Amino acid sequence: MAEQAKILVAEAEENNLGYKALNERWRRWNTCSLCEQQYHGVVRGALGWASWKTYVGRPEADWARRYAMGTLGNGLYEANAFEDALTVKEAELSMKLRLGASEQSMLAGQNNLAMTYQRLGRDEEAMRMLRDVYTGRVKLDGGQHVSSETLTAAINYSSALNILGRYGEAKTLLKKVIPAARRVLGPSHEFTFRMMGCYGQALYRDPGATLDGLREAVTTLEETERIARRTLGGAHPLTTAIGVHLENSRAALRLRTL
Numbered sequence: 482m483a484e485q486a487k488i489l490v491a492e493a494e495e496n497n498l499g500y501k502a503l504n505e506r507w508r509r510w511n512t513c514s515l516c517e518q519q520y521h522g523v524v525r526g527a528l529g530w531a532s533w534k535t536y537v538g539r540p541e542a543d544w545a546r547r548y549a550m551g552t553l554g555n556g557l558y559e560a561n562a563f564e565d566a567l568t569v570k571e572a573e574l575s576m577k578l579r580l581g582a583s584e585q586s587m588l589a590g591q592n593n594l595a596m597t598y599q600r601l602g603r604d605e606e607a608m609r610m611l612r613d614v615y616t617g618r619v620k621l622d623g624g625q626h627v628s629s630e631t632l633t634a635a636i637n638y639s640s641a642l643n644i645l646g647r648y649g650e651a652k653t654l655l656k657k658v659i660p661a662a663r664r665v666l667g668p669s670h671e672f673t674f675r676m677m678g679c680y681g682q683a684l685y686r687d688p689g690a691t692l693d694g695l696r697e698a699v700t701t702l703e704e705t706e707r708i709a710r711r712t713l714g715g716a717h718p719l720t721t722a723i724g725v726h727l728e729n730s731r732a733a734l735r736l737r738t739l
Contacts, residue, residue, distance in 0.1 A: 482524075483531035486510045490545065503544075510552050521559050529556020542580055550576065554593065563600040570594045585630075588617045592637065599641065608641040626661035632672050639679045648687035655680040669712045671719060677705040678723045685730035695734040702727040 486509035493502045510532045512519050520528060529552050536549040550573045557566035574590040582590075592614045598607035615638040618631035626632060635658040642651035655676055662673045684690060684698035706727050709720040 482509070482520075483528055483535075485514070486528070486532070487535055494545075507548055507552075510549075511555070523560050526556045526560030526562060529553040529560075532556075541576060547576070547580075558593075558597060558600070563597055567594070567597045567601065570597055584617065584621065588614050588621075588630075588634075591617075592634065595641075596637070599644070604641065604644050608638070608645055608647075611638040611641045614638070626658050627665055629666070629672065632658060632662050632666065632676075636672060636675050636679065639676070639683070643679060643682050643686070646686075648683040651679065651683040652687075655683065669708055671713070674705055674709045674713075674719055674723065677701055678719075678726060681705065681723075681726055681730060685726075685733045690733070692734075692737055695730065695737055698730040699727070699734055702730050 486506075489506040489509050490503065492498075493506045510528055511525060519525070532549040533553040536543070536545040539546040541547075550569065554566050554569035554573055557563075557569060570590070570593055574587070574594055577587055577590050591610050595607045595610035595614065598604070598610065611634070615631070615634040618628070618634040619626065622628050622631045626635065635654060639651045639654050639658075642648070642654070659673070659676050659680060662670070662676050666672055681698045681702040684694050684701065687694065690698075702723060706720065706723045709717070709723055713720050715721075
């Protein structure tokens with residue numbers, strides 16, 4: 482697999498096939514050419530190392546070396562080697578800063594680093610970085626929530642707030658972004674489901690939740706689970722996760738009404 486990726490990228494470079502072709506061929510370092518599914522686990526990690534060894538000798542600013550560092554970091558993350566992934570992702574962010582990368586690229590690097598912090602239990606650091614990513618994305622959107630990148634940042638930030646038990650802040654954020662997600666992506670998009678799931682969690686997990694808040698959590702999660710089941714199917718991991726939160730919210734409401 483590594484040899485195939487290496488040959489395809491080399492051909493695109495030698496024949497000056499352009500940016501689109503280079504990007505498409507680079508995907509062979511992380512995506513199966515037959516089923517178009519991304520590799521995972523140790524295979525993803527091994528391909529990350531193979532890509533890095535292939536291009537590490539190039540100048541730091543070379544596009545393939547930069548891509549290879551990202552591929553390595555993501556591969557280690559997918560292989561659950563989070564400490565090693567953290568080292569690579571920190572180095573990648575420093576490299577982007579030295580090379581004057583675009584703000585879009587810097588925000589993507591910060592997001593990836595924050596997700597690694599979460600995996601290592603460094604939740605406060607992750608939350609602060611995800612807050613900065615979200616704020617940066619909103620600025621790039623001109624103060625609006627019109628891009629999928631901004632909405633993804635909102636999901637990640639609200640999830641981080643929930644992890645830390647900062648449910649009031651999560652609810653305030655989600656009340657702002659859920660209408661934008663429905664408008665931009667539609668009510669049946671996976672991102673919309675994730676936001677609704679985060680909102681339901683913030684409602685029923687809050688120790689200070691009112692009876693009306695718990696009822697809203699149940700109603701929100703019932704509606705979301707029904708649409709997700711119809712759109713994604715009952716076996717989809719997201720549908721299953723929302724179903725678990727629905728049962729938890731119902732249990733919380735039952736306890737309150739005893």
